[in-house]
Amino acid sequence: MKKFERLQGLVAPMDRANVDTDLIIPKQFLKSIKRTGFGPNLFDELRYLDEGYPGQDATSRPLNPDFVLNQPRYRGAQVLLARRNFGCGSSREHAPWALDDFGFCVVIAPSFADIFYNNSFKNGILLITLDEATVERLFQATEATEGYRLDIDLEGQRVITPSGEAFPFEVDAFRKHCLLEGLDDIGLTLEQSGAIRDFESRHRPSNPWLFRDA
Amino acid sequence: MASQTLYDKLWAQHLVTQRDDGSALIYIDRHLLHEVTSPQAFEGLRLAGRKPWRRDANLATPDHNVPTTLKERSAGNAGILDDVSRIQVETLDANCESFEIEEFRINDERQGIVHVVGPEQGATLPGMTVVCGDSHTATHGAFAALSHGIGTSEVEHVLATQCLIAQKMKNLQVRVEGKLGLGVTAKDIVLAIIGRIGTAGGTGYAIEFAGSAIRDLSMEGRMTICNMAIEAGARVGLVAVDDHTIDYLKGRPFAPTADQWPAAVEAWRDLVSDDDAHFDKIVELDAAEIEPQVTWGTSPEMVANVSARVPDPTDANDETVTQGMNRALEYMGLSAGQKITDIQLDKVFIGSCTNSRIEDLREAAKVAKGRKVATNIQLAMVVPGSGLVKRLAEAEGLDRIFVEAGFEWREPGCSMCLAMNADKLGAGERCASTSNRNFEGRQGYGGRTHLVSPAMAAAAAVEGHFVDVRDYDYDPGNNMGRADAGEMSA
């Protein structure tokens, strides 16, 4: 996983609540057996006027001019500003893969769905929870100011506006550490193989029916 | 020891290490796999030169992409006409073979929707931790197993380490007391709960469903409820162990052997919340007040009583909510104030991991028996949850009831629950569906989904529009029956 570096990211607003994972990446794209290449199909049903299918050349599809990410002013956005319960629905990791492939590395919202939250951090995407009122102010600022950027300081756990106002945010220490160092969870867990084996040696005698290899 | 909730007990029994920062390493007893969320995980293992930690903890079956028509199914994988879908199923087969993981392949009679297969095989047991790269893994919590959906990175993590990095959730108890009205089912209970607490109401919580109405439910009904915990935002839904749990499991292929059985039952009996256990939040519903439910919008919380009307967005006192309701009504092609029973349908889908078990099919068949699908319904399909459910249903003659009434009787799989295979809605088509998600485009691009119980779906198929099954002349079983365990073993 790549390290999360501090960034001055262009902000794009996604003004709707309960954005579900079917909306982030529709199911027909889940048939891929790869981790990459989902960017052109991020928000597929909102972004294009036709129905997308895997393996298509997205550059020749009719764009929905009303969809926010199709507006030239948001091209190259790295920070997605969203409403409550972002990422609800399925466990598909294709959702953060698509966000990442598109170029987003931060999503700011008043709340996120649990599984999406986990999946995002495992793919180097930082999710920042700020209260509704703050998010509302950021929406207004983003829409009012072309080229609006936010300074995302994970180390200091702050979002800093162009005028210098800083909003602190919470993130758990382990996730923060993994993101900053670009650490692979599996490698870290395997360092504790001894503890896992110890657990198994206690667990097996009291629940022998859970082990079918005997 | 201090009093514990069921969730607290399960958590404590699987804690490998607790980190200072609040995260923990949790041991995983059962890992279920399907073709959609596993290929990238296996690829990750291969690239890192890792092997599964414990092969026997894993069980796989393809379900999302499999065709459900007999013609295509009889050709096995070769019958999957969409190349991309077929490659995904073939990739699962190849991965299971090379990593030596047990798999029920496409035409194995034990194949089916992973959340139907696990319990049916006894591969889901009380006191287990169960994970799967699928958000509806909450289903297995009906057996007092700590179960939740995970993403593909976590699938890889579980394969490699038999553990998951997790954080303890808070405890929410949803208590449903009293007797359900005739014709009101588990599906209506859970939709009513979601209507009450919202799609984010359970976020951060493990929900324990309790109360006399839950205890009265069969295991099938409890699975329907836990299945949709995720639709209330909760990754985990649980029901305590009782006789229904134990009776259901006895004799299933993966269940404890006869000599292990008494010890297992004794251990399982403790899988209940202590009397004075602390819940961070409690929600109470009166079962007698629950009506058959129908969703009218594009989120499961947009749900109404069948006797009600489509709500008016201007009644909401929150700008974001009003906007969301307006958008949903536009997408659904409905207007505020319309009677739910006036909504005309184009298709009917009875299936999915929510409602494709034998009891669901029995309920729907009771309604369909001796009646005909209405002429405005272009397609009414019944898709059993597994090959074994299909066999049992056929042995009971349910397939003939459906076919005579004009329903199509299909092969097992996820089918039109998410339309990754050929079963889908066309743009603007309206469907009464027993599945769990009514998101935009879920059942096909531009398709309109109304979530209902199996009996409500069958009645809607017969009438061509929604009707209140309580006014219907049939003999509702109220999810009280149970499938015979012996017949489910292959």
Ligand code: SF4
């Ligand atoms: S039936 Fe639907 S919800 Fe259940 S596992 Fe399949 S696609 Fe997911």
